[in-house]
Amino acid sequence: MQLSALFLLALHNSVRGATVLAPAAKPTQFVTLDIVNGPVAPDGFTRIGVLANGTFPGPPIVATKGQTLVVKVNNKLTNDTMRLSTSIDFDGVFIDSDNVFNTGSPFVTTCPFGPGESYTYTLPLGNQTGSFWYHSALSVQYIDGLRGTVDPDDPLAHLYDIDDASTVLTVADWWHNTSTSGLVSYLATHINPVADSGLFNGRGRYNGGPEIEYAAVSVVPGKRYRFRLINISARSQFFFSIDNHTMTVIEADGVATEPHEVNILLIHTGQRYSIVVAANQAVGNYWINAVINNESPTHNLNLNSTLSRGILRYEGALDEEPQTPLTEGPTGTDAVMLHEWEIVPLDPIPAPEPDFNLTFNTFMPANITAWQINNISYIPPSVPTLVRVLQGETQQMDFNETENTFLFPTNKTIQVEIVDARNEGHPFHLHGMNFWVIKSNGSDIINTVNPIRRDVCNTGNGTIILRFRTDKPGPWSFHCHILYHFAVGLGSVIGAGLDRVGNVVHPTEAWERLCPAYDALPPGEQ
Structure with missing residues (x-):
């Protein structure tokens, strides 16, 4: 299943055959996505896919800076040759700690929800702008089609004349x-x-x-x-x-x-x-x-x-x-x-000096389909990390080795060196925040003065170096964005100030019902 969506800082009247818009004056934008099985043939070969509102890619969502995006997702899946449960991730959209349960990361911050069920994601966009997208975050589901595009006063507006839903590529x-x-x-x-x-x-x-x-x-x-x-x-x-x-x-x-x-x-x-x-x-x-x-x-x-x-x-x-x-x-x-x-940010922010250093050595052993970080393949826990943290599990000893969970205090700077010994190329993605790219693949330049900030950086032959802040208490998924790699172990969780999560995170009753409902599903519907 695959879902893709783009948030744009512009208002328009239509979106390539699908309208998912709200007037500029309204502080809250309501969107409904029906996740369905249906025929799809983007290259002429017809197959059944997993689609948002019946289309692939899914309908773009156009929002404005400062709005709150409220997305109701209805799971109407019926084809048991593919995953029947789902969970939606809005890539690159910043989530504050008090809303971490709406990140849609299965078994990190939430449980998926099964066929016939619905869940509503509430996402205050704040001052964030740019181009983002949404997709299924459950296993390799978005390969089947559930992907779409999402984007929310642009200082570079003088450089272009047209920026609307028709210019999303x-x-x-x-x-x-x-x-x-x-x-x-x-x-x-x-x-x-x-x-x-x-x-x-x-x-x-x-x-x-x-x-x-x-x-x-x-x-x-x-x-x-x-x-x-x-x-x-x-x-x-x-x-x-x-x-x-x-x-x-x-x-x-x-x-x-x-x-x-x-x-x-x-x-x-x-x-x-x-x-x-x-x-x-x-x-x-x-x-x-x-x-x-x-x-x-x-x-x-x-x-x-x-x-x-x-x-x-x-x-x-x-x-x-x-x-x-x-x-x-x-x-x-x-x-x-x-x-x-x-690439130089329009608003450069020097990278702070690190308080902690972390190394990720990525590797796949011979004849075993299991990617590893530091000799450990990530296996999602049966009870989501956030659920356990809210129950008081906030120490390193509370997490199994296979959860690849790295704990840090709040308000610290973490430097991560990612070593790609096989030159495989892994686009590492951090949920909830950007990182500074201190060293990029293909270059020996170390830039701490005005490095690009982003949320996906690709590895390659050698080492990339990233830095990020733990200013937001919570568990944040940090993983390879190649779905097959992530599915067989190339993932981790950054635990930022987990001892403070219970003071700031107060999930909704709807979120609290997700895990009991998911656990009650027969295996074929999970």
């Missing part, structure tokens, strides 16, 4: 088999499942499949567009570019950045970028290249990375595909690549 991987069967295969073969196709704005093609129409993005000559690009993949990274056009990066994972011009960028699972593109070329059709990177087609003959693409269509151009060749975008000396370590 998504890249995604897609499987013809269900997520549960893919996980069974992964456990048996030790081979990371490879997608059947890559999608741009919910459409793509695969080898031998039908030539379905590529998704087109319409632009008016002379206008400048803020495109909010979101990678809603389960595991794939994409090289993204637009033929004959440059891109000015002005946001990374909800953090506004100094304008930085490139013509190609690599976006990892869970990451978001806002890019400004000027429609300054001759009227016509131009390829949008969304090329899956580092996937082996020998593990899935359906995959053809050159077939995941879209069309930038100027007003007045013919309704046809570009006549230019399919390429992977700029290469060699023509490529001006986005490098993470070159």
Whole structure:
């Protein structure tokens, strides 16, 4: 199941066939998401998926800064070949300690809820702005389709003319088999499942499949567009570019950045970028290249990375595909690549000196499908961490070794060095807050003066260094955003000031009913 959603700091009247909007004057925005099983064929191959309001990607949610977002999720799932329970995570949306139970992290801050049940997430957006998304957080469920997009006075507004629901762009991987069967295969073969196709704005093609129409993005000559690009993949990274056009990066994972011009960028699972593109070329059709990177087609003959693409269509151009060749975008000396370590926040905040240092060595033993952090594979507890903390379990000895739970006092700075010895590439994501990226993959630069702040950072050959604050008491999930990796152990929990959680967290009765209801479900409905 997969769900994706974007929050935008703009108000609009419609959203690509689905309206999920509220007037600007209302302080609270109410949204309903019905999670259903239904046919879906983004690349022309029809299968049953897990869908939000019957669509893939799910409907965008457009909100404004300062609103409170109230999302009622109705679980209407019926297909027992996939997970029937669910839980929704709003990636990158900051949650304060008193609301930590609404983060939707199964068995960390909540229990999932079963078919026929509903749960309402209340999310005060405060002053946060940027591009975010929502998805199923239960096991590998969002592979089946439950993904969507979410975003809430922009100092960079002078750089663009258009920023609305039509400028939300998504890249995604897609499987013809269900997520549960893919996980069974992964456990048996030790081979990371490879997608059947890559999608741009919910459409793509695969080898031998039908030539379905590529998704087109319409632009008016002379206008400048803020495109909010979101990678809603389960595991794939994409090289993204637009033929004959440059891109000015002005946001990374909800953090506004100094304008930085490139013509190609690599976006990892869970990451978001806002890019400004000027429609300054001759009227016509131009390829949008969304090329899956580092996937082996020998593990899935359906995959053809050159077939995941879209069309930038100027007003007045013919309704046809570009006549230019399919390429992977700029290469060699023509490529001006986005490098993470070159991105500077518009509002730089120096990284504080660390009070504690933590090292994550990531590793998978030979012939065992189990990723490890420091020789331990994360296994979610049967009783969520937050439930136990509220019952008084706040010491290190209260947590099993397999929970990978690291406890720290409040108001401290933690430095985490993540070592990726196999050069596998793990997009690590922290719930509830951003981290400072002190050292990025691909660079030896150590930057504590004005490093980029974000909530997803990819590992690679060597070490990345992150710092974050424990200003928010609570258990916060910190994990690889490749769903198959997380499902087999590549996760952890940061316990910030757990002894103070009981003083600030007062969950609702609806939340307190989740775990007893889930525990009472037969195994086939969990």
